[in-house]
Amino acid sequence: MxxxxxxxxxxxxxxxxxxxxxxxxxxxxxxxxxxxxxxxxxxxxxxxxxxxxxxxxxxxxxxxxxxPDHPELATTLTNLGTLCEQRGRAAEALVFYGRAISVLEGVVEDDHPTLTVCREQQAALSTRE
Known part of the structure; x- marks a missing residue:
């Protein structure tokens, strides 16, 4: 808290x-x-x-x-993706975002906030690559 x-x-x-x-x-x-x-x-x-x-x-x-596929991993994967992105390691960030997406898809609603953020970040990074 x-x-x-x-x-x-x-x-x-x-x-x-x-x-x-x-x-x-x-x-x-x-x-x-x-x-x-x-x-x-x-x-x-x-x-x-x-x-x-x-x-x-x-x-x-x-x-x-x-x-390795538990949805509880998603938040840590997302934070690692964000941290790598901030440190200029886009390729590594994409891997973390991709893993977060894969552990969440089909388990949470399509508009789940973490899933949405990962998809948006992945798309944004992919266009820069």
Missing amino acids: LDGLGRDDEAEQLIQEALEVFERIADHHEVAVCLHNLGSIYHRRAEPARAEPLYRRALAIKERALG
Whole structure:
């Protein structure tokens, strides 16, 4: 909730504490959630070098815990796509957007916000390539 309210410093501290607890369990799905949320905070703060490894680790844990085609991967894939796009790595961003689309299509409504954003970003990047 603090993250959603823009209280990043407080959210970061509490997420770090939760991460320490969850990491004792090993690579549990909750570890991935904490890593993703920390990555989001750093991403918003324009700290991509801190955000990217957290997103990538979150994605790897989610893939192991949920499988490579689970719709829960979509948000992390989308954020990685956005981060790569912002860092000038359009080809890599296209891969992440494409994967997000593939895990969401047929599972969520066609106008789902994450699916819509990924399709729009993919189309925009494809015209630049």
